[in-house]
Amino acid sequence: MSTPLLRIKDLKKYFPIKVGLLGKVVGYVKAVDGVSFDIDLGEVVSIVGESGSGKTTIAKCILLLERLTYGKILYNGEDVTLLRAEKLREYRRSIQAVFQNPFLSLDPRMNVFDILAEPVKINMKLSREELYEYISSLLNMVGLDRSFLDKYPHELSGGQAQRVAIARAISLKPRLIILDEPTSALDVSVQAQILNLLADLKNELNLSYLLITHDLSIVKYISDRIIVVYLGRIMEEGLSEEILDKPLHPYTQTLFSAIPDPYTRSSRERIILRGEPPSPINPPPGCRFHTRCPYVMEVCKRQEPDEIRFSSTHKVYCWLYVEK
Amino acid sequence: MTRQKILQVENLSIDYVVLDGIIKAVRNVSFTIDEGEVVCLVGESGSGKTTVGLAIAGALPENAVIREGKIIFRGRDFLSNRLKDKSTSEDRIMIIFQDPVATLNPLFRVGEIISDVIKHHLKITNPGEIREKALEFLKAVELPDPERVFNSYPHELSGGMLQRVVIAIALSINPRLLIADEPTTMLDVTLQAQILDLLINLKKKLGVSILFITHNLGVAAEIGDRIIVMYGGEIFEEARSEELLYNPLHPYTRGLLECIPKTHIKYSKLKSIPGMIFDLMNPPKGCTFVDRCTEAMEICRNVKPQLVEFLKDHRVACHLYRLEER
Amino acid sequence: MKRFKHQKIILSLIIKKPLSLISLLIVLAFIVLGVTAPFIVPYPEDAWGLTYNVEKRFLPPSVEHPLGTDALGRDLFSRVLLGSSFSLIIAVGVIGLALLIGIPVGVVAGYYGGRVGTLLMRITDMFLAFPPLLLAIVLAATLGRGLLNLIIALAISWWPWYARLVYVQTNTVKNMPYIDAAKIAGLSNIKIMGKHVIPNALTPTMVQAALDMGSAILEAAGLSFIGVGVKPPTPEWGLLVSEGWQSINYAWWIAFFPGLAILTTVVGFNLLADALRESADPRLRRTILMRLGVKQ
Ligand SMILES: Nc1ncnc2c1ncn2[C@@H]1O[C@H](COP(=O)(O)OP(=O)(O)O)[C@@H](O)[C@H]1O
Ligand SMILES: Nc1ncnc2c1ncn2[C@@H]1O[C@H](COP(=O)(O)OP(=O)(O)O)[C@@H](O)[C@H]1O
Ligand SMILES: [Mg+2]
Ligand SMILES: [Mg+2]
Numbered sequence: 001m002s003t004p005l006l007r008i009k010d011l012k013k014y015f016p017i018k019v020g021l022l023g024k025v026v027g028y029v030k031a032v033d034g035v036s037f038d039i040d041l042g043e044v045v046s047i048v049g050e051s052g053s054g055k056t057t058i059a060k061c062i063l064l065l066e067r068l069t070y071g072k073i074l075y076n077g078e079d080v081t082l083l084r085a086e087k088l089r090e091y092r093r094s095i096q097a098v099f100q101n102p103f104l105s106l107d108p109r110m111n112v113f114d115i116l117a118e119p120v121k122i123n124m125k126l127s128r129e130e131l132y133e134y135i136s137s138l139l140n141m142v143g144l145d146r147s148f149l150d151k152y153p154h155e156l157s158g159g160q161a162q163r164v165a166i167a168r169a170i171s172l173k174p175r176l177i178i179l180d181e182p183t184s185a186l187d188v189s190v191q192a193q194i195l196n197l198l199a200d201l202k203n204e205l206n207l208s209y210l211l212i213t214h215d216l217s218i219v220k221y222i223s224d225r226i227i228v229v230y231l232g233r234i235m236e237e238g239l240s241e242e243i244l245d246k247p248l249h250p251y252t253q254t255l256f257s258a259i260p261d262p263y264t265r266s267s268r269e270r271i272i273l274r275g276e277p278p279s280p281i282n283p284p285p286g287c288r289f290h291t292r293c294p295y296v297m298e299v300c301k302r303q304e305p306d307e308i309r310f311s312s313t314h315k316v317y318c319w320l321y322v323e324k
Numbered sequence: 325m326t327r328q329k330i331l332q333v334e335n336l337s338i339d340y341v342v343l344d345g346i347i348k349a350v351r352n353v354s355f356t357i358d359e360g361e362v363v364c365l366v367g368e369s370g371s372g373k374t375t376v377g378l379a380i381a382g383a384l385p386e387n388a389v390i391r392e393g394k395i396i397f398r399g400r401d402f403l404s405n406r407l408k409d410k411s412t413s414e415d416r417i418m419i420i421f422q423d424p425v426a427t428l429n430p431l432f433r434v435g436e437i438i439s440d441v442i443k444h445h446l447k448i449t450n451p452g453e454i455r456e457k458a459l460e461f462l463k464a465v466e467l468p469d470p471e472r473v474f475n476s477y478p479h480e481l482s483g484g485m486l487q488r489v490v491i492a493i494a495l496s497i498n499p500r501l502l503i504a505d506e507p508t509t510m511l512d513v514t515l516q517a518q519i520l521d522l523l524i525n526l527k528k529k530l531g532v533s534i535l536f537i538t539h540n541l542g543v544a545a546e547i548g549d550r551i552i553v554m555y556g557g558e559i560f561e562e563a564r565s566e567e568l569l570y571n572p573l574h575p576y577t578r579g580l581l582e583c584i585p586k587t588h589i590k591y592s593k594l595k596s597i598p599g600m601i602f603d604l605m606n607p608p609k610g611c612t613f614v615d616r617c618t619e620a621m622e623i624c625r626n627v628k629p630q631l632v633e634f635l636k637d638h639r640v641a642c643h644l645y646r647l648e649e650r
Numbered sequence: 651m652k653r654f655k656h657q658k659i660i661l662s663l664i665i666k667k668p669l670s671l672i673s674l675l676i677v678l679a680f681i682v683l684g685v686t687a688p689f690i691v692p693y694p695e696d697a698w699g700l701t702y703n704v705e706k707r708f709l710p711p712s713v714e715h716p717l718g719t720d721a722l723g724r725d726l727f728s729r730v731l732l733g734s735s736f737s738l739i740i741a742v743g744v745i746g747l748a749l750l751i752g753i754p755v756g757v758v759a760g761y762y763g764g765r766v767g768t769l770l771m772r773i774t775d776m777f778l779a780f781p782p783l784l785l786a787i788v789l790a791a792t793l794g795r796g797l798l799n800l801i802i803a804l805a806i807s808w809w810p811w812y813a814r815l816v817y818v819q820t821n822t823v824k825n826m827p828y829i830d831a832a833k834i835a836g837l838s839n840i841k842i843m844g845k846h847v848i849p850n851a852l853t854p855t856m857v858q859a860a861l862d863m864g865s866a867i868l869e870a871a872g873l874s875f876i877g878v879g880v881k882p883p884t885p886e887w888g889l890l891v892s893e894g895w896q897s898i899n900y901a902w903w904i905a906f907f908p909g910l911a912i913l914t915t916v917v918g919f920n921l922l923a924d925a926l927r928e929s930a931d932p933r934l935r936r937t938i939l940m941r942l943g944v945k946q
Contacts, residue, residue: 188539189579190596199593221593259542260520260584262542262565276482276484
């Protein structure tokens with residue numbers, strides 16, 4: 001087996017809850033609590049789950065914006081927390097990100113040229129003309145033209161601003177781009193444009209994506225593998241076809257039934273999830289989903305289910321599938 | 325079955341005055357809402373949906389000017405008074421917004437906020453009675469543990485719960501028309517499904533009419549009895565939900581439908597509507613969608629299509645559909 | 651998505667509202683007069699208080715002396731006019747000095763946080779615990795009269811407000827996704843602070859500071875009035891009012907016109923501040939709930 005591009009091993013991130021002047025720690029927010037997965041070169045992996053399930057925290061750990069509490073992140077087999085100097089810079093260049101709200105991820109005081117030039121200037125040696133040419137070519141790749149160079153973010157529409165953010169993400173020729181809810185803040189009509197653009201860029205530049213979303217309906221257009229998370233734990237994972245054709249975990253099923261699809265309005269049986277996810281400070285014992293699960297059994301409340309494999313790629317963590 | 329019309333909007337045109345000039349945000353919009361009906365206003369950002377909602381609620385910002393039109397609520401045109409004082413209250417109309425956090429003052433507990441409204445509008449003074457009423461409304465929006473919510477500050481509640489609180493406050497004045505401006509856009513799909521479900525239940529239970537504003541036709545189909553498609557300040561198409569879904573006429577409506585990720589189709593590339601909205605300060609002379617339309621003809625550039633009832637109960641403004649060719 | 655320019659809306663609102671327009675004109679006039687006064691006063695020697703003329707004492711307003719003369723026979727118009735320069739200097743000096751202390755404290759505490767941050771904000775809170783005007787009076791009395799001492803005393807009572815504002819803003823900006831984006835791009839901490847955090851965190855503070863000038867002028871006048879501000883014969887408005895106060899019964903104009911100048915300027919600044927605040931936060935969403943009597 002070849003080494004994956006990125007391997008996440010038993011990742012945990014606990015945020016301490018501090019009180020008072022001296023910052024006494026009174027507890028932990030267990031945002032990510034033991035998550036493992038791989039991303040291969042050229043692969044698109046989607047992480048799906050409600051807000052608060054720890055998706056963004058996973059992304060921040062990979063981007064080295066947060067320190068891990070436990071676990072390892074291996075890049076081409078090397079532990080990234082041990083990388084130094086040029087290797088570390090190379091890692092940072094190779095992993096880029098696009099965030100949810102483009103208006104918040106672009107500095108409002110900088111124009112498009114400066115926004116795109118910032119990472120390029122730091123990481124590549126280009127003359128002024130080369131820089132200008134390179135940035136124009138980046139804009140071209142995301143479907144904008146040179147006239148945008150001196151516009152400010154507030155002069156752009158949501159879709160255009162997100163294109164600029166994508167241009168910035170590809171500017172350093174990365175291997176992996178983390179897309180954290182890249183279309184959640186956009187109109188549906190624009191969402192389609194952005195997803196298509198991302199799909200095209202992936203093929204053109206041979207990129208890997210880690211797509212983070214709460215909306216299962218968009219992942220099939222782009223992803224190879226889907227990981228469903230809930231309260232910092234993986235509930236189900238598998239190839240896109242496997243999950244989309246046959247969602248096994250009750251949580252995955254409810255995520256599906258929540259998608260507003262006009263053409264299945266009457267035929268679809270809706271499972272509306274009641275209530276909100278419990279607090280990650282004191283996650284429920286046993287299976288974390290049991291407090292909201294329509295099929296909850298006694299055992300679910302006591303013991304966390306083991307991994308059940310339905311194929312070499314399709315795994316689910318649920319007592320429903322444990323043979324008695 | 326003919327039902328009483330609760331709201332009639334006739335020929336409504338609204339401008340925003342800015343330094344550069346005048347943004348013609350809403351132009352000649354007419355529609356009606358029946359008693360107990362859910363009407364959805366759908367369109368991309370900038371199509372003027374919020375402006376229409378605010379006008380009906382009497383909450384337009386300072387720089388808005390209602391150029392012409394009538395808003396007749398329960399048989400009374402209140403716009404004539406409104407022109408003089410934009411903040412005249414129409415207390416049976418209530419509006420809720422996309423961002424519940426911005427609606428609730430962070431300095432007060434949920435209970436204090438809702439009690440205040442109840443005191444004002446139901447003219448109840450007994451604190452015990454007010455509290456009981458407040459808890460009743462919090463229960464009506466299916467909040468788990470209303471007691472705890474009553475004693476919480478807004479920042480202690482999640483987005484989904486806050487949106488329920490806002491709906492509870494809206495209900496406490498016993499509105500006949502509820503305007504919901506993208507109330508689920510900032511929420512997860514699971515919470516969105518919960519809120520839509522709640523609104524449908526409330527409609528059934530209380531008979532309140534709802535004007536639901538969204539940019540997602542999928543969401544509109546989920547909740548709406550009737551759907552109005554807006555683009556650049558104008559109505560492009562209007563029909564009952566099923567009719568609009570299975571027989572969309574306007575190329576823009578078809579585009580919006582194709583944008584929705586489908587669950588029942590295996591795999592396909594997602595369709596999108598290329599291009600973006602025109603400059604609202606200088607709307608094109610003919611059809612405003614012409615530059616983005618795949619079926620544009622010569623006439624579209626020069627002549628503005630009128631909104632006509634092309635099929636029964638199905639209005640459309642597009643040169644592809646002309647009455648004489650029917 | 652918002653595609654119209656924020657500043658333009660603010661400006662258009664100002665133009666739409668006559669009261670805001672008037673306040674804008676007052677503030678502009680104050681600044682222009684403050685800068686040009688030393689060069690245009692009709693009686694420079696009177697204005698600076700270098701001479702006195704016993705024969706011309708207590709003359710009521712006339713063509714020659716539009717605002718009359720004071721107890722030492724000096725042209726009041728010249729003195730009030732030159733007073734605008736002093737008020738301008740005081741306003742700019744106090745606010746400038748307060749920013750000079752407040753900004754670094756707020757930025758460091760907000761961006762780095764931790765122990766140092768907590769300590770800095772504790773000190774700030776300590777200053778904030780004193781009533782600011784009282785603190786200024788005590789300081790001014792301790793330092794002694796004089797323009798520079800007045801400015802220092804006021805600035806010391808003023809900076810904690812800016813430190814707090816900058817601290818909150820920095821904290822907000824620091825958590826914005828565009829800061830994460832800059833980190834991912836590979837910028838160093840120092841560069842991120844200089845290029846992204848400080849400029850974005852300071853904009854609201856600078857607006858606030860510009861609008862605080864009215865209050866600075868008022869407080870300075872107050873201090874001068876009670877005798878702990880500038881030294882006579884400086885034509886500072888507060889001092890002029892206090893000088894005119896003694897003869898208010900038979901020469902009302904000596905106290906009245908400087909007082910009017912203070913009032914106009916301060917009201918002008920405050921109205922402008924209100925207008926800007928209102929249009930920056932139209933509270934569109936809240937109108938409805940407000941109408942319902944919801945606490946806002
Ligand atoms: N810096 C932080 N400090 C404390 N708690 C945090 C922090 N960041 C995230 N959390 C908490 O961690 C949990 C997971 O958050 P997040 O990763 O943002 O989830 P998602 O992206 O799936 O919505 C949430 O309960 C959130 O409140
Ligand atoms: N207060 C305002 N001042 C100036 N222009 C505005 C204001 N509010 C909205 N607009 C403009 O009016 C148009 C319609 O806006 P809106 O009604 O919010 O549309 P929607 O809700 O469909 O996105 C947009 O072009 C928007 O930029
Ligand atoms: Mg997130
Ligand atoms: Mg809107």
